[in-house]
Amino acid sequence: MQAAEVGQAWSAFLEQARRRAADVPALETRGTLTRLAGLVLEASGIRVPVGSQCFVENGAERTLAEVVGFSGERAFLMPAGDTQGLASGARVVPALPYVAPLRLFEEARPVQKIGVLRLPMGDGLLGRVVDAQGVPLDHGGALQQVSADPMDRRLINAMDRDPVREPLDTGVRAINALLTVGRGQRLGLFAGSGVGKSVLLGMMARYTAADVIVVGLIGERGREVKEFVEDILGAQDRGRAVVVAAPADAPPLLRMQGAAYATAVAEHFRDKGKHVLLLMDSLTRYAMAQREIALAIGEPPATKGYPPSCFAKLPQLVERSGNGLHGVGSITAFYTVLSEGDDQQDPIADAARAILDGHIVLSRALAETGHFPAIDIEQSASRVMHNVIGPAHFELARRFRAVYSRYQKSRDLVQVGAYMSGSDPGLDEAIRLQPAMEGFLQQNMFEAAPLPASVAGMADVLGAPM
Secondary structure, three states: OOHHHHHHHHHHHHHHHHHHHHOOOOOOOOEEEEEEEOOEEEEEOOOOOOOEEEEEEEOOEEEEEEEEEEEOOEEEEEEOOOOOOOOOOOEEEEOOOOOOOOOOOOOOOOOOOOOEOEEEEOHHHOOOEEEOOOOEOOOOOOOOOOEEEEOOOOOOOHHHEOOOOOEEOOOOHHHHHHOOEEOOOEEEEEEOOOOOHHHHHHHHHHHOOOOEEEEEEEOOOOHHHHHHHHHHHHHHHHOOEEEEEEOOOOOHHHHHHHHHHHHHHHHHHHHOOOEEEEEEEOHHHHHHHHHHHHHHOOOOOOEOOEOHHHHHHHHHHHOOOEEOEOOOOEEEEEEEEEOHHHOOOOHHHHHHHHHOOEEEEEOHHHHHOOOOOOEOOOOOEEOOHHHHOOHHHHHHHHHHHHHHHHHHHOHHHHHOOOOOOOOOHHHHHHHHHHHHHHHHHOOOOOOOOOHHHHHHHHHHHHOOOO
16 A cells, blocks of 8 residues: 555544544433333433433433433433332433444544444354343353444335345245245244244244344243254354344333344345345234333324334334345345234234235144144245246146145035035045145154255145156
């Protein structure tokens, strides 16, 4: 490097330092805690924008809180920690903005005027388990090779994304053959509790062809965190996985933050050209956390107690996944959706089905008969399947569905012996093929079924040449 270039770089560096030194911050503002009702804190005397961070000081202890709304001179804050011991009159101090250190030969970054959420991003997250604030939970020491980046990222223009055209091997036979997934697709796993959503997620985490796996455990049982890492991921896949855990006992702000953090981590690796698999369990708990926050600050409920902001937040989260800018990297996302009481018309399930690129429905009736994975192929659909597979595969899947559905619609008639063989050739074929079809749709959780083998197995069941 020539001496002139070095001199220019030093001049620019010193100029940035002078500007930063001249930009003297204003006097620190402090507010007062006036009310704590349920989950929300009210503070007066501070003017800070929505999304900024504050500290509630109670003696020597500080509780982090985020501004989620305001009314006149009052600011509404949602705590990210324990509120035990807070008293009226406690000091509320806005968090100082993050100031990136000046580095030679680097462009100057704009200095923020307020303290916004910045969480660790980088390759140092691979193989680690962190909470919604980026704090390690795995006793593996401090995070290395990470940088503090803001959570808010620029949205990608829909016209700048590549369409979903490449199939993705998930290792699950029923999905590969009948609900083929495309790289960059967003799918939902719809089911009630205890039907096998988490087990199916684990199978896809183990067998899906991806560079990086990001797992978001949002609002679910804390027991699942350790089980997912040790039993499901295993030692061979742990090195390419990032687990973000915000269990059910975390405050609602951290549950929402955990889902946003997991998505931001996936975006970080996607922008580096990686193919990312994002598994989020569950989208319903994310919506419930938003419902708790919105109701606490006075937003009126709409459908089943969910305020309108819940239905606005869902697409904002889901639309962040998909193919990257001009074909650089991809995020293939699977979101579990809890259908309360196995009600597929649950408002969150209905809203998620409309904004996702497909839905895989798990049936309790199938699970009770020992059919695992309990995928109901009649109610499930992949909206990009016709774009990622050939005509021969598509025709096989269509015929398999037709024959399977023919038997299911006449099942009661056959079981009571009211059907006479030979009356309907189509139903006779469905009865003959039913045992083989049932066996094809079932799969051991420790067994992988590659995409070519799944298609060949479907052709064998139907007796069709490939």
